[in-house]
Amino acid sequence: MPSSSKSWAIHCLATGAVVAMGFGVLAYYRQLISFRSRVIGIIPARYASTRFQGKPLVQILGKPMIQRTWERAKLATTLDHVVVATDDDKIAEYCRGFGADVVMTSESCRNGTERCNEALQKIGKKYDVVVNIQGDEPLIEPEIIDGIVKALQAAPDAVFSTAVTSLKPEDAFDPNRVKCVVDNRGYAIYFSRGLLPFNKSGKVNPRFPYLLHLGIQSYDANFLKIYPELPQTPLQLEEDLEQLKVLENGYKMKVIKVDHESHGVDVPEDVEKIENYMRERNLL
Numbered sequence: 001m002p003s004s005s006k007s008w009a010i011h012c013l014a015t016g017a018v019v020a021m022g023f024g025v026l027a028y029y030r031q032l033i034s035f036r037s038r039v040i041g042i043i044p045a046r047y048a049s050t051r052f053q054g055k056p057l058v059q060i061l062g063k064p065m066i067q068r069t070w071e072r073a074k075l076a077t078t079l080d081h082v083v084v085a086t087d088d089d090k091i092a093e094y095c096r097g098f099g100a101d102v103v104m105t106s107e108s109c110r111n112g113t114e115r116c117n118e119a120l121q122k123i124g125k126k127y128d129v130v131v132n133i134q135g136d137e138p139l140i141e142p143e144i145i146d147g148i149v150k151a152l153q154a155a156p157d158a159v160f161s162t163a164v165t166s167l168k169p170e171d172a173f174d175p176n177r178v179k180c181v182v183d184n185r186g187y188a189i190y191f192s193r194g195l196l197p198f199n200k201s202g203k204v205n206p207r208f209p210y211l212l213h214l215g216i217q218s219y220d221a222n223f224l225k226i227y228p229e230l231p232q233t234p235l236q237l238e239e240d241l242e243q244l245k246v247l248e249n250g251y252k253m254k255v256i257k258v259d260h261e262s263h264g265v266d267v268p269e270d271v272e273k274i275e276n277y278m279r280e281r282n283l284l
């Protein structure tokens with residue numbers, strides 16, 4: 001081999017090695033930075049509800065609640081995919097009509113978490129994080145969705161993330177408003193329907209920053225598979241709060257604090273309240 005082509009061959013080998021190393025380093029960093037990177041948002045929607053039949057399709061200022069929730073979710077930048085999971089043909093048909101992807105789930109799902117899990121199994125694709133976007137919070141900000149996703153990505157020791165906002169003093173003793181206390185690193189300590197923490201005066205301390213739990217949560221996909229199967233726990237049953245099962249079984253939950261006025265639609269009377277709120281703020 002003439003020396004010039006020999007050095008050329010060595011040059012090529014060296015370049016090849018550098019390029020290969022480069023790819024290796026890149027792949028390594030991609031894995032590092034892409035922890036829990038594949039994210040799906042699931043909106044569980046069932047038709048039958050004891051308190052509010054056909055709730056997902058109720059019109060809020062001329063647009064069904066489920067469509068409003070879906071439109072908000074689509075604006076979240078961390079979600080690779082958004083689907084509606086329902087057991088009802090009418091809801092499915094309607095959602096496909098405005099362009100949503102729909103997964104049919106069985107009527108036997110006992111709660112939103114089980115519906116999310118079943119939907120994830122049916123979709124079959126590999127996702128790392130599942131956001132459970134309750135269809136009854138039609139004014140959910142996409143930033144809150146992104147916030148809980150990023151919190152879970154940044155906390156490998158947590159399997160669950162959720163959000164809280166400031167509790168209004170008038171909601172302090174309302175058992176439907178769930179309170180939360182967190183440690184100084186933002187991990188959940190406890191949730192309760194009672195006032196947390198409790199001041200020995202028995203009254204609301206106007207200076208204490210009480211936290212109200214918002215019904216949006218995200219899970220590590222592997223955790224979601226076992227979550228519905230975890231045995232029910234005493235505190236969960238006593239408070240009737242599903243998320244306590246996570247803490248009682250020793251799992252960690254990351255909580256982010258956000259600025260959000262909660263407008264959950266639980267009963268038909270809530271529709272008018274949220275419509276008034278939207279009219280006042282020109283949210284159409």
Ligand SMILES: *[C@@H]1O[C@H](CO)[C@@H](O)[C@H](O)[C@H]1NC(C)=O
Pocket residue numbers: 199200201203204205206
């Ligand atoms: C209880 O609430 C009052 C205000 O209502 C506050 O001054 C006090 O620091 C709180 N904590 C205790 C332990 O009393």
Ligand SMILES: *[C@@H]1O[C@H](CO)[C@@H](O)[C@H](O)[C@H]1NC(C)=O
Pocket residue numbers: 110111113114227228229230232242245
């Ligand atoms: C859903 O509800 C069922 C029945 O109340 C309960 O056993 C199960 O633990 C709940 N799912 C989760 C994820 O907690």
